[in-house]
Amino acid sequence: MKQVDYIIVGFGLAGLSMAKTLQDQNKSFVVIADNNPVSSLVAGGFVSPVVLKRFTPVWQAKEQVGNCYTLFGAFEKEYKDTFIERFPIYRRFASIEEQNNWMIACDKPLLAPFLSSQLIHKDIKGVEAPYGYGEVMQSGRILVAKVLQTFRNKLIENGYFMQETLAYNDLELTQNTVQYKDIQAKQIIFAEGYAMNDNPYFKHLPLDGTKGELLIIHTPDLALDVQLKAGITLLPLGDAHFFVAATFDWHDKTNTITQAGREELMQKLDKVLTVPYRVVEQKAGVRPTVKDRRPLVGRHTTQKNMYILNGLGTRGVMLGPAMAKYLYDFIENDIALPPEVNCERYESKS
Numbered sequence: 001m002k003q004v005d006y007i008i009v010g011f012g013l014a015g016l017s018m019a020k021t022l023q024d025q026n027k028s029f030v031v032i033a034d035n036n037p038v039s040s041l042v043a044g045g046f047v048s049p050v051v052l053k054r055f056t057p058v059w060q061a062k063e064q065v066g067n068c069y070t071l072f073g074a075f076e077k078e079y080k081d082t083f084i085e086r087f088p089i090y091r092r093f094a095s096i097e098e099q100n101n102w103m104i105a106c107d108k109p110l111l112a113p114f115l116s117s118q119l120i121h122k123d124i125k126g127v128e129a130p131y132g133y134g135e136v137m138q139s140g141r142i143l144v145a146k147v148l149q150t151f152r153n154k155l156i157e158n159g160y161f162m163q164e165t166l167a168y169n170d171l172e173l174t175q176n177t178v179q180y181k182d183i184q185a186k187q188i189i190f191a192e193g194y195a196m197n198d199n200p201y202f203k204h205l206p207l208d209g210t211k212g213e214l215l216i217i218h219t220p221d222l223a224l225d226v227q228l229k230a231g232i233t234l235l236p237l238g239d240a241h242f243f244v245a246a247t248f249d250w251h252d253k254t255n256t257i258t259q260a261g262r263e264e265l266m267q268k269l270d271k272v273l274t275v276p277y278r279v280v281e282q283k284a285g286v287r288p289t290v291k292d293r294r295p296l297v298g299r300h301t302t303q304k305n306m307y308i309l310n311g312l313g314t315r316g317v318m319l320g321p322a323m324a325k326y327l328y329d330f331i332e333n334d335i336a337l338p339p340e341v342n343c344e345r346y347e348s349k350s
């Protein structure tokens, strides 16, 4: 029997963040994760501390950005590889009024660290932008698929990773232990993304799911070297390839790419680009979203050694590290979870 402190179920951004947090605290764990399509492998990985539709800060922006770069920076040091790409976001203005709103936002204390008050009037070949751009700082991109693969390989090498779908019926639970096949742990953390809806212990929680699709296009004529936000997000991937993200669909809960998704993105793209392009790839995934737009973190109501880390929604790269830290401190150091993320907020209402 293999004895560990924790079992983590799931290895997307939530499971990875939890595993790294435990590793840094010298806790032993085994990750159990299957090979099903996951949201984290579709994610653009963008780090954006500001909601650029309305010029408002992301909830806990400063802390989340800090935790994100700390956690993925630690991976960079450990593996001597690049997992973070830093570049500014240019928010294209649609009118003079938007320029004015931007300048007002720049003076707000929560936004000032992230928004530059220097408006940018630069010709970017291939982009129509008569009103110029506002620049977001401290933004960038996490190379999610690469860091997941690298960490997964290391965990497999060390015998800390089981690749399979956890069968809930095979869990043997006492108040002090959790046993699954030949692994015995003190605690179990479920980080299953949208698949939580099949988990008998937590499926009563309101994890809604919002499907997103994105494109990868090829256009040698576009001279863009920053992330561009203009109704859609455009990001250079190198070699004249660009990410185009993303759609939001609250009804379809499948990972299947659609013609409607492709057309929606291309229509938005056509309003921004003045140069021809070719779609080379299309991807789809379901974001684990919650109605109140806050994560689901915390302890099961009766099984006291069972926990959840979910609901990262549209911001897995920023929320994953921050929520893993909260959960760790809650379990190990008895520090209360922020009420906004504690899954108890839904238990008490039912």
Ligand SMILES: Cc1cc2nc3c(=O)[nH]c(=O)nc-3n(C[C@H](O)[C@H](O)[C@H](O)COP(=O)(O)OP(=O)(O)OC[C@H]3O[C@@H](n4cnc5c(N)ncnc54)[C@H](O)[C@@H]3O)c2cc1C
Residues within 6 Å of the ligand: 009, 010, 011, 012, 013, 014, 015, 032, 033, 034, 035, 036, 037, 038, 039, 040, 041, 042, 043, 044, 045, 046, 047, 164, 165, 166, 167, 191, 192, 193, 194, 195, 196, 211, 212, 213, 214, 245, 246, 247, 283, 284, 285, 286, 287, 288, 309, 310, 311, 312, 313, 314, 315, 316, 317, 318
């Ligand atoms: C199109 C799109 C673009 C996005 N862009 C961004 C972005 O730019 N920036 C950003 O921060 N976020 C982005 N997101 C959101 C981000 O992808 C999610 O917040 C994040 O991936 C959620 O991670 P997760 O670990 O909770 O879930 P997932 O990534 O879905 O991982 C769930 C894990 O659980 C496993 N699993 C589930 N059930 C079981 C079981 N019973 N047994 C074993 N394993 C199980 C799965 O195999 C997987 O390993 C985007 C999402 C989409 C769809």
